[in-house]
Amino acid sequence: xxxLDTATSxxxxxxxxxxxxxxxxxxxxxxxxxxxxxxxxxxxxxxxxSARRAEARVQTRLARFVRDNAGQMFTTAMTDQIxxxxxxxxxxxxxxxxxxxxxxxxxxxxxxxxxxxxxxxxAKVVPSILVPLLVARVRGEMRRMVLPGEDPALGRAxxxxxxxxxxxxxxxxxxxxxxxxxxxxxxxxYLEALARPDVxxxxxxxxxxxxxxxxxAWEDVLAxxxxxxxxxxxxxxxxxxxxxxxxxxxxxxxLDMEEYPDLHLTVDLFKRVLxxxxxxxxxxxxxxxxxxPDSHLAQWDLVAWSQARVARGxxxxxxxxxxxxxxxxxxxxxxxxxxxxxxxxxxxEVDANCRRMLLWGCxxxxxxxxxxxxxxxxxxxxxxxxxxxAVTGTEDRVGFEILEGMAEPMRRALQAVAGDVLVYSPAVPxxxxxxxxxxxxxxxxxxxxxxxxxxxxxxxTPESEEWRVEERRFRESCARSNxxxxxxxxxxxxxxxxxxxxxxxx
Numbered sequence: 001x002x003x004l005d006t007a008t009s010x011x012x013x014x015x016x017x018x019x020x021x022x023x024x025x026x027x028x029x030x031x032x033x034x035x036x037x038x039x040x041x042x043x044x045x046x047x048x049x050s051a052r053r054a055e056a057r058v059q060t061r062l063a064r065f066v067r068d069n070a071g072q073m074f075t076t077a078m079t080d081q082i083x084x085x086x087x088x089x090x091x092x093x094x095x096x097x098x099x100x101x102x103x104x105x106x107x108x109x110x111x112x113x114x115x116x117x118x119x120x121x122x123a124k125v126v127p128s129i130l131v132p133l134l135v136a137r138v139r140g141e142m143r144r145m146v147l148p149g150e151d152p153a154l155g156r157a158x159x160x161x162x163x164x165x166x167x168x169x170x171x172x173x174x175x176x177x178x179x180x181x182x183x184x185x186x187x188x189x190y191l192e193a194l195a196r197p198d199v200x201x202x203x204x205x206x207x208x209x210x211x212x213x214x215x216x217a218w219e220d221v222l223a224x225x226x227x228x229x230x231x232x233x234x235x236x237x238x239x240x241x242x243x244x245x246x247x248x249x250x251x252x253x254x255l256d257m258e259e260y261p262d263l264h265l266t267v268d269l270f271k272r273v274l275x276x277x278x279x280x281x282x283x284x285x286x287x288x289x290x291x292x293p294d295s296h297l298a299q300w301d302l303v304a305w306s307q308a309r310v311a312r313g314x315x316x317x318x319x320x321x322x323x324x325x326x327x328x329x330x331x332x333x334x335x336x337x338x339x340x341x342x343x344x345x346x347x348x349e350v351d352a353n354c355r356r357m358l359l360w361g362c363x364x365x366x367x368x369x370x371x372x373x374x375x376x377x378x379x380x381x382x383x384x385x386x387x388x389x390a391v392t393g394t395e396d397r398v399g400f401e402i403l404e405g406m407a408e409p410m411r412r413a414l415q416a417v418a419g420d421v422l423v424y425s426p427a428v429p430x431x432x433x434x435x436x437x438x439x440x441x442x443x444x445x446x447x448x449x450x451x452x453x454x455x456x457x458x459x460x461t462p463e464s465e466e467w468r469v470e471e472r473r474f475r476e477s478c479a480r481s482n483x484x485x486x487x488x489x490x491x492x493x494x495x496x497x498x499x500x501x502x503x504x505x506x
């Protein structure tokens with residue numbers, strides 16, 4: 001099922017045996033950082049051993065890509081341009097201009113650089129031939145991280161993942177909703193996905209099912225969202241999934257978290273609808289982002305609410321803990337409005353808050369009513385989760401969630417050790433290529449910053465200098481896990497005058 005050979009399967013069993021040995025220990029009796037580093041090293045070796053030849057080539061390419069700033073600019077601009085027009089001559093002209101402006105990316109192979117030079121020389125002569133070939137190549141590169149949005153291609157992709165024992169969280173990509181007609185169309189796509197016999201989990205953003213999220217009209221907005229969320233929950237409850245082994249499992253609807261203004265609205269919506277008797281046994285999840293100091297308070301609130309729900313005979317919920325995906329946007333908005341930045345200011349604070357939230361979520365009494373999904377590609381985060389859930393005996397209530405196509409060798413290694421891995425898989429119809437481009441640009445932007453683990457993860461070994469740097473950061477975040485701010489960084493007192501910047505300030 002995991003796709004590992006006999007030797008690496010033995011390595012996976014060795015890690016599992018080590019984790020079983022931690023069970024029954026008290027969290028205060030062991031050094032979580034030491035234990036996690038030990039497990040992380042073994043997990044990373046297992047991932048490197050399990051990498052297939054084609055995956056090794058892709059990871060080598062991604063490693064070059066994240067270090068090639070000019071190449072990132074060119075690739076972003078090129079993929080944007082080929083989705084803007086169906087006029088082959090115009091696309092050829094724009095791509096030729098971008099090659100002149102940014103030069104041919106260094107991260108590409110020698111053969112690919114020759115191809116781009118040939119494109120520049122010949123595209124204006126035969127654009128109707130070369131541009132479709134370029135578009136097809138870009139689509140092919142995207143398919144490793146974005147699933148096709150329509151059948152039969154989507155069905156084949158889901159069947160292939162199911163054959164590997166991979167559980168899919170399907171995320172329907174799309175542009176921002178501009179009206180109620182578009183909201184209803186997107187809702188219809190979610191309902192169609194949930195009704196499929198091969199889909200187990202679907203992620204939904206509240207901004208994709210309603211066009212008017214006006215926080216000053218709180219009750220009115222909640223009324224609209226509640227009606228649409230009920231339809232999603234009803235469809236999920238009416239169509240449980242039958243796994244290859246014959247087991248029938250309830251489908252999971254995840255409410256994804258987006259920008260900070262949606263945090264409390266999403267939590268309120270989630271609790272309000274699931275409090276209704278009809279949905280007492282509904283299998284539902286919600287995402288909280290550790291880069292927001294408010295998120296730990298939201299987690300406390302959700303767990304306390306779920307305790308009361310379970311006491312009434314309700315089903316446990318699932319909380320996915322992620323670090324956060326919209327930092328650039330939050331910084332931009334804070335700068336424009338002159339507000340304090342909502343997320344933590346440093347990655348060290350984010351990592352520390354993530355450790356704190358995970359430790360609290362994995363307490364047996366909390367995990368009993370609010371199962372935990374650990375959303376990360378950082379091997380130290382994954383190892384920390386493996387150790388904490390082993391110590392607390394919550395393996396059946398704490399799972400792992402990773403992104404489609406970002407780290408397949410690590411996904412297989414983690415699946416072999418942990419068993420429960422949910423893969424967040426975006427899907428987009430062929431006609432909406434621009435949505436896939438926007439998604440991938442944001443993913444690479446958030447994951448390839450100077451302090452981000454993904455930047456150094458490709459080909460990483462526990463003996464390298466990069467590993468020692470990441471280990472030091474991890475240990476620091478463990479040491480600071482109780483020292484970061486809990487509560488909003490945005491406060492308002494209308495009795496005080498607004499701050500006035502100095503005239504010479506930029």
